[in-house]
Amino acid sequence: MTAFGGAAAFALLLLLAVLVFLVITTYNAVVALRNRIDKAWGNIEVVLQQRHDLLPNLVDAVRSAMAFERDVLEEVTRRRAAWSPTDSIPQQAATSEATSSAVRQLFAVVERYPELRSTQNVLDLQDELERLESMIADRRELYNDQVFRYDTRIQQVPASLLAPVFGWQRREFFDAEEAANMRPEVSLIDR
Numbered sequence: 001m002t003a004f005g006g007a008a009a010f011a012l013l014l015l016l017a018v019l020v021f022l023v024i025t026t027y028n029a030v031v032a033l034r035n036r037i038d039k040a041w042g043n044i045e046v047v048l049q050q051r052h053d054l055l056p057n058l059v060d061a062v063r064s065a066m067a068f069e070r071d072v073l074e075e076v077t078r079r080r081a082a083w084s085p086t087d088s089i090p091q092q093a094a095t096s097e098a099t100s101s102a103v104r105q106l107f108a109v110v111e112r113y114p115e116l117r118s119t120q121n122v123l124d125l126q127d128e129l130e131r132l133e134s135m136i137a138d139r140r141e142l143y144n145d146q147v148f149r150y151d152t153r154i155q156q157v158p159a160s161l162l163a164p165v166f167g168w169q170r171r172e173f174f175d176a177e178e179a180a181n182m183r184p185e186v187s188l189i190d191r
Contacts, residue, residue: 022158023158023162026158026159026162027162027166029153029159030150030153030154030159030162030166030168033146033149033150033153034150036146036149036150037143037146037147037150037171040139040142040143040146041089041143041174043139043142043143044136044139044140044143044174045085047132047135047136047139048083048085048092048096048136049085050132051099051103051129051132051133051136052080052083054125054128054129054132055076055077055080055099055103055129056077056080057125058076058106058122058125058126058129059073059076059077061119061121061122061125062106062110062113062122069109072102072105072106072109073106075102075105075106076099076102076103076105076106078102079095079098079099079101079102080099082095082098082099083095083096083099088172089171089172089174090172090175092174093140093172093173093174093175096136096174100133100136103129103133107126107129110122110126140174143174144173144174147171147172147173147174148173150171151170151171154168154169154170
């Protein structure tokens with residue numbers, strides 16, 4: 001083997017080693033991001049399940065005093081029943097937002113009943129649901145951040161070249177309800 005042949009073989013081996021290194025580090029980085037997404041979604045599911053388990057207690061606590069507000073209670077119950085941990089992430093997100101909306105509506109109705117507002121059980125349940133709603137929002141933000149990082153990573157070189165090989169596809173965000181995208185109407189003048 002000539003000196004030129006040896007140098008060419010060394011350069012080829014070096015290039016191959018660099019390519020293998022890039023593939024391995026890219027693969028590991030994408031796998032880590034996918035695992036973070038799965039973990040973040042698991043954390044969301046835990047809180048969704050806690051809220052799911054707590055809603056019947058709240059409905060039972062306010063049912064007798066809110067006989068005239070049956071539709072609000074039925075809406076909370078219907079939204080709770082619609083949640084399934086086996087649904088796709090967009091379906092779970094939509095169900096979660098609809099449930100949150102129904103709970104907010106229930107809280108607004110509870111405010112009109114002084115006897116309910118002063119009941120410690122209702123206050124405790126309301127505080128717990130508000131805490132869970134806040135946790136869902138925080139965990140949704142973390143989940144969406146991980147999805148953003150993953151989606152960005154698999155669209156960048158060299159991961160974009162490896163994505164078809166390994167089957168990496170974009171993940172769905174846990175989106176807010178559509179009303180959040182609408183421009184609010186604000187008036188500083190009393191009418």
